[in-house]
Each structure stands twice: as structure tokens, then as C-alpha cells.
Amino acid sequence: MPTMPLSGQYIHLFASVVLLLSFAMLAQRRIRTLIDLFALQGAALVCSTTIVAWTGDQPHLYYSAALTLLLKVIVLPLILYRLIDRLQLRWDTETGLHIPATMLIGLVLVVFAFGLAQPVSRLAGHVTQSTLGIAIAVVMLAFLMMITRRKAVTQVIGFLAMENGLFFAATSTTYGMPMVVELGIALDVLVGVLILGIFFFQIREQFDSLDLHHLERLREE
């Protein structure tokens, strides 16, 4: 039994929670619960970032944790809630693939991500080294969610979850990105969601539905 400091154990715990929430999002049919899960994932991310900041003595990570809290736990879920209220999306989201099958594919992706991260994480020296695999897995699961879901709103949540994974990877491998980059990404995500929100209304006006399959054919009009 390797003796690991308690903070390391907690980082692993929150990393596992982030991974678990990715799977929960993959399996979730209801759009409101999906947004709640996304907010929860953000919260788990905030916790793990704070612990990393505290253990590694990296004060700038506190700022990025606060930024994550503000943006991903509070602002973005609120925006998404307002969006689905105004779009009157209440019903279950459709999935392109059977959910157990999606989860099995997700498991394969996790194995792949863990294998991929192993040689890299061996180079890292600190306590967060093994979380890189989890971060890559989160990114891939978000990819999978964007591929299997048809509705536009769910795809946006998948996109945001992917950003969560990237942020997690940055924190776990290099103690976070420079503050300027992080602020830039945060603003990008915010603006992206706002623009996509406008897109939703346009898509629905054109096709009377938010199913993105309608966008696959070219129409000459």
C-alpha cells in the first residue's frame, strides 16, 4: 500500500468524481438534469483545483478556481437554463445510440485514455500525475457525447464538458495555464455559449426543431 498524502487522495477522489459525472452526463436523458450534472462537474473541478493550489502552493490557481466557480457552476448553467426555458425544451433528449452501448464505448475510451496518459504521466513528478489520464478520458467522453447526441443544446453541453476536461488536464499536468490564457478561454467559452444560444433560435426558426440532422443536407433555396 503506497502511502500517499491525504491531499493526493482527495485530488484522486475529485478526479474520479469528475470522470464519474462525465459518464453520468453520457447516460442522462433529461436536459435539465444534464445541466445540473454539468454544474456539479464544474464544482468538482473547483474543489480539485483548490486542493492542487493549496498543495502545490500555486496562488494563481485560486483565481482560476474562482473563475471556474463563477463561470461553470453559476453563470453558464443559468444561461443554459434560461435558454431551454425560452426554447421550451422540457422533454428527454434523443440519443443517436443505445445508452448501454454508449457507456461501453465510453469504457473503451477510458482504457485508451489511461493507456495514452501513462507514459506522459510518468514524466510528471508531483502528486497530480495520475490525473492526466482522467483528464484525457473526460475530454474523450465529451467528444463521444457530442457525437452520439442529436440535439443542439446537448452538443453545446458536450462542448463545455470538453473544456472542463482540458482545464483539468492543464491543472493536473502543469499547475494550470498562464492567467491571460485562462481568462481568454473563459471569455471565449462565455461568448461561444451566447452565440450558440442565438444559433439555437435561428436553427429552430428554420427547421422547427433543434435536431442537428436537419443540417446535414444541403438545400438549394
Next chain:
Amino acid sequence: MNAAAVLTQLFAVIVAVAAAPLFLGWVNVCRAWLQNRRAPPLAQPYRTIGKLLHKEAVLAHDVSPLFRFAPYAIFGSMATAAAIIPALGLDLPFARAADAIALVGLFATARVFAALAAMDTGTAFGTLGARREMMLGFLAEPALLMVFFTASLIAGSTELPVIAGTHQSHTLAVHPSLAFAAIAFLMVLLAENARIPVDNPSTHLELTMIHEAMVLEYSARHLALIEWAAALKLFNYACMGFALFLPWGVAVDLASPPVLAGALAVLAAKLLLAGAALALIETVNAKIRIFRAPEFLAFAFMLAVLGLLVRLLVQE
């Protein structure tokens, strides 16, 4: 193997067999309380079994001997499982004979006999129940195995007493993989014991039933044995959960009476809490559609594998 060890082993099995209906009764009482119903007496399962034992057994005309034999086989495998699971003490001589994988095999044996007996009568309900049971079984089994593997990876052995002993001797450490495995185990427990999100234990003659559909043709002592075996299965699963995830308080050596009494008291306390928790889970959840049950179990399997993977990753 000395006489004292054999006696303690025998004692452990007798405690399990005798206490199993009581645990079931406790779960039912808690459920009734939570649902604002008047609770049945705590000893109701004993009364049901006693009543059934006094009745005359009625068999369909064209059943094979397998139909008569199946209840004994089911009860026998559950009692054997109770001997393997370290509920009271860790030094049970029988527990070393079979590991967790053999335990899963024992449960599978019971399931196969139940399904075969259900199909033996040739009624539509029996066959339907048997097919559903096998569908759930083949999904729950890998999940259960994965839970065992996760715990074995941490303990370095697939034997339940060793796993329980290792976890017991550790200082309190945060094991995310074990937490995943615990949730997966809970889901398997609910599915395997015909509990509410998957099957409703209190329905008779409903189209959605699984376990009850299989045992519809049984009566009297056969039915009593099957009901008793079902209670014992729930008890076994609860004790398995304690051995894997809450091993504290299990006696290492059962030789002296005070230690034995202490282990019994701890087990009773754990069962009290577990029964209340189980009733709570059953009350706050709605029964899922049968076609959603594979999804439920796939999630359990996924959780268990995830626990295993996280364990492997963190260990690096």
C-alpha cells in the same frame, strides 16, 4: 481443522439462516413506516414460512423431479454462500475453501435452478419470469465480479476473509475506486434481490414481476424454502457488502464467547442500518421499466469497471 472451528462455522451458518427472515421483516417494517402504512409484525416472514410449512404441497401433473429438487438446491446454495461470507468472524474454515468468484458461481447455480424449475411447468408466466431473471442475471453477474475484482486488487486476494481483513487493518484512506465499487454493488444488490427499481418484491400477479413470476407454481414447503432462500440471499448480499466495504467490527477470532457476542452485536447494528437504508432507497425510487433495467445494470457494470481502472491508474 479442529472441532472449535467447525462449531463456529456451524454457528455462523445457523445465525445467517435464522436471522435472514428477521432482516427481511425489518426491511418490510421500515418500508411500511416510510410509506405511512401500518407496519407488519417484525416476525411476519417467520409466520409466513411457518404457515407454508404446515400446508400440503400441490404439484402440477406433468412436472419433472427437477421441480421438486430445485427449492432444496436453491436453499442449499444460499446456505453454502452464507458459510463462505465472513459475516461474524474471519477465521471460518469453510470460507477459505471458496473465494469470491466461487461465491458468484453459487449464486448463479441458484439462479439456474430457479429458472429451470420455472420453465419446467410450462406456464407462460414461469417462462416469462425465467427469461427476465436470466436477462438480469447475465448483466448483474459481470458487474458483481468487477466489484469483487476491484476489492481484490486493493487487498491482493480474491478470498473474502482476506479482503475484509485487509480493509479492516488499514487506516482510514480515501479509495475512490472502492466508492465506485460500493455504488455498483448496491445497484447489483437491488437488481439481484428483486428490489424496487428493478422488480417489486411485494407484487403478485402483475405483468412486470420477475421473481414472483418464477415461483408462482410453487406451494407449501417448496415455496417456504424458496421464500427463505430469497431472504437468505438478501442477508448474504448485505453481509457481502459489509465484508467488502464496512469490515469494521468483524471478529478476527471467534473462539471466545465475549468476542462472539461483540461480533453479533456489531452485525445486528449494521443490519439495522442497512435495512433502513434499503427501505429508504426503495421508497424514494420508482420502479423502472423492464427495458430500462439493462441500462441500470450497464451503469452498475460501468461503475465497477471504472473503479477497477481508476485503481489501476492511481496505483501507477
